[in-house]
Amino acid sequence: MDGILKEECGLMGVYNFNNHNDAANIIYYGLYALQHRGQECCGIAVNDDGTIVHHKDMGLVFEVFNDTMLNHLKGTIGVGHVRYSTTGSIMRENAQPLVTKYKKGTLTVAHNGNIVNAAELRREFENNGAIFQTTSDSEVIAYIIARERIKCHSIEEAIARAMGYLRGSYSIVVMSPRKLIAARDPWGIRPLSFGKTDHSYIFASETCALDAVDAEFIRDIKPGEIVCIDKDGVRTDERLCSGKGNICIFEYIYFARPDSVVEGISVYDARWRAGKYLAIEHPVDADIVIPVPDSGIDAAIGYAEQSGIPYGIGLIKNRYIGRTFIQPTQQQRVRAVRIKLNALKETIKGKRVVMVDDSIVRGTTSQRIVQMIRDAGATEVHMRISCPPFLYPCYFGTDIPSQESLIAVNHTVEETCKMIGADSLGYLSLENLSKILGDTYKGHCNACFTGKYPMEVPFNAKGGAC
Numbered sequence: 199m200d201g202i203l204k205e206e207c208g209l210m211g212v213y214n215f216n217n218h219n220d221a222a223n224i225i226y227y228g229l230y231a232l233q234h235r236g237q238e239c240c241g242i243a244v245n246d247d248g249t250i251v252h253h254k255d256m257g258l259v260f261e262v263f264n265d266t267m268l269n270h271l272k273g274t275i276g277v278g279h280v281r282y283s284t285t286g287s288i289m290r291e292n293a294q295p296l297v298t299k300y301k302k303g304t305l306t307v308a309h310n311g312n313i314v315n316a317a318e319l320r321r322e323f324e325n326n327g328a329i330f331q332t333t334s335d336s337e338v339i340a341y342i343i344a345r346e347r348i349k350c351h352s353i354e355e356a357i358a359r360a361m362g363y364l365r366g367s368y369s370i371v372v373m374s375p376r377k378l379i380a381a382r383d384p385w386g387i388r389p390l391s392f393g394k395t396d397h398s399y400i401f402a403s404e405t406c407a408l409d410a411v412d413a414e415f416i417r418d419i420k421p422g423e424i425v426c427i428d429k430d431g432v433r434t435d436e437r438l439c440s441g442k443g444n445i446c447i448f449e450y451i452y453f454a455r456p457d458s459v460v461e462g463i464s465v466y467d468a469r470w471r472a473g474k475y476l477a478i479e480h481p482v483d484a485d486i487v488i489p490v491p492d493s494g495i496d497a498a499i500g501y502a503e504q505s506g507i508p509y510g511i512g513l514i515k516n517r518y519i520g521r522t523f524i525q526p527t528q529q530q531r532v533r534a535v536r537i538k539l540n541a542l543k544e545t546i547k548g549k550r551v552v553m554v555d556d557s558i559v560r561g562t563t564s565q566r567i568v569q570m571i572r573d574a575g576a577t578e579v580h581m582r583i584s585c586p587p588f589l590y591p592c593y594f595g596t597d598i599p600s601q602e603s604l605i606a607v608n609h610t611v612e613e614t615c616k617m618i619g620a621d622s623l624g625y626l627s628l629e630n631l632s633k634i635l636g637d638t639y640k641g642h643c644n645a646c647f648t649g650k651y652p653m654e655v656p657f658n659a660k661g662g663a664c
Contacts, residue, residue: 206235206236206453206596207235207236207279207280207282207309207310207311208232208234208236208279208402208403208404208407209232209277209278209279209308209309209369209370209371209401209403210224210229210232210276210277210278210279210308210371210400210401210402210403210407211225211276211277211308211371211378211401212224212228212275212276212277212278212398212399212400212401213275213398213428214274214275214397214398215397215399215429218397219246219273221244221245221273221274221275221398222242222244222268222272222273222276223268224276224395224398224400224411225242225276225278226242226268226278227410228278228402228407228411229259229278229279229407230260230410231404231406231407231410231455232280232402232403232407233258233259234455235280235282235310235403235404235453236279236280236281236282237258237280237282238281238282239254239255239256239280239281239293239294240254240255240257240258240259240262240263240278240279240281240293241253241255241262241279241293241294241295242254242263242276242277242278242279243278243295243297243306243373244271244273244275244277245306245375247273248375249375250297250304250306250375251273252295252297252306253267253270253271254279254290254293254294255293256290256293259280275373276373277306277371277373278295278308279293279309281293281294291331291332292332292333292334294308294309294334294336295308295373296308296332296336296337296340298341298344300344300347301344301348302348303375304374305343305344305374306373306374307336307339307343307371307372307373308336308370308371308372309335309339309368309369309370310368310369310370310403311367311368311387311388311594311595312335312366312367312368312593312594312595313335313338313364313365313366313368314593314594314653314655315363315364315366316335319338319342319364320338323338323341328341339360342359342360343356343357343360343372344356346359346360353372353374353377353379354424354426354433354435357370357372357379357424358424358437358438361384361422361438364383365653365654366383366387366593366594366653367387367388367594367595368381368382368383368388369381369382369383369388369390369403369419370382371401376428376429377426377427377428378399378401378428379425379426379427380392380419380425382420382421382422383421383422384421384422384438384439385421385440385443385444385643385652385653386420386421386422386440386445387594387595387643387652388403388445388594388595389403389404389418389445389454389460390402390418391403391405391408391417391418391419392415392416392417393405393408393413393414393416395413395414398413399427400413401419401425404454404458404460405460406455406458415459418460418461418462420436420439420443421439421440421443421444422436422438422440423435423436423438423439442641443461443640443641443642444641444642445460445641445642446594446596446642446643447631447642447643447644448585448596449465450463450635451469451472451493451557451585452556452557456495456496463636465496466496467636468635468636469493469495469496469497469584469634470496470497470499470500470503471633471634471636472496472497472584472585472626472631473496473497473498473499473500473502473504473554473582474500474501474503474504475626475627475630475633475634476497476500476501476554476584476624477500477501477502477504478504478630479626482580482622483550484505484507484549484550484551484578485507485549485550485551486507486508486510486545486546486549486550486551486552487501487505487508487510487551487552487554488510488511488512488545488551488552488553488571489511489512489554489555490513490539490553490554490555490556490567491514491515491539492515493555493556494554494556497554497584498552498554501554501582510545511542512541512542512545512546512551512553512574513541513542513567513571514539514540514542515538515539516537516538516540535563535566535567536566539567540570541571541573541574543574546571546575546576547574547575547576548575548576549575549576550576550577550578551571551576551578551579551580552580553567553568553571553579553580553620554582554583554584555567555581555582556583556584556585557583557584557585558581558587558605558606558614558618559588559603559604559605560603560604560605561614564581564618564620565617565618565619568618569619579619579620579621580621580622580623580624581618581620581622581623581624582623583623583625585626585647586626586644587611587614587625587647588604588607588646588647589604589606589646589648589649590604590645590646590647591646592645593651594645611623611624611625628648
């Protein structure tokens, strides 16, 4: 992805119903599978007979946790989280899950998404005496749930009441001393799956995490649904369910792992179809189709199969550099491209190249990659993008905070093509964007391309996540 700061997070929640004490181990392997959704920090909290024990820190899952730490985290219920750059500052205090002590006991919250009215709510609560320890909008969620829990009979009822205050995108997993609860926003912008093993119920942001722990996928949590698990079993509350969902289209274009299934749609198939439609919309005489790894791979395969042009590997990715390495300043981004990617000259030299990527935001990274391909000996470079041009900011979890940063706002496709140094440039059309979801299409949020947001966005809202 060209210059975008990925702002997703990954969630895991485990409820062991046969008194197994391995919730942390299940979460650990699940978070490994969700590492692509957040590489800044991570954490796990477990419930040991009503006592909440947790550990979280900056770093990747394998850096933060080891056998000694996991053996310390014994419990039958647990919540885990991986996080990337967010609305809050990059600091350990903003790592999740958030563990809060209040009048009714201990509350643990993990959140994926972005609350667009979080700043407004925070000011209101602070004016009434509330004290916040982090800069994360997730703490606002935890505060409202704790406040409402004091007024009502159950934690799930408190969550339902809290959802009435929140606007934006959120999938949340909440742990109390005796229950595990999951919920999605009524628009269904962020995904959340529900699965089961022989002795556990599991919530996870993606089905790839369920596969990693050998769990059977049951279903997706519905938009607006609250699912509560305790010793008496599983209960659902659908009073806030809205019907038609608005899943973020970027889950299919970029965020989710190709082996995940989101809302019944294979992520790999969606990306493959995007490449197929790109080839139909923007054909070109060329010798080879190459992807910008990793999120351009599946679309490049689709483009090659549809066009009949051979698929090849033209860029090698340094697997030891995570997405965190892509830094916010232009100078850092330019330096990072050379370290993160390198051209395979033997594949490219003397060839007319079609290069497929998932998106262009600022254009600076695409410019560097195109030049890299030319330096490797390509005679032509044709850029193909598996989504439409970005024209509007995102407020629900992708850091596209202002139109000024979007190259497509002030430049035509032809001008952008010239700026990045390509011989031609083609974007996927809005019409074919919907088609990538196949016959099971139920609706999605594509506001970053159209400006049509699924809800009213406050004038002072900021982009971000978690």
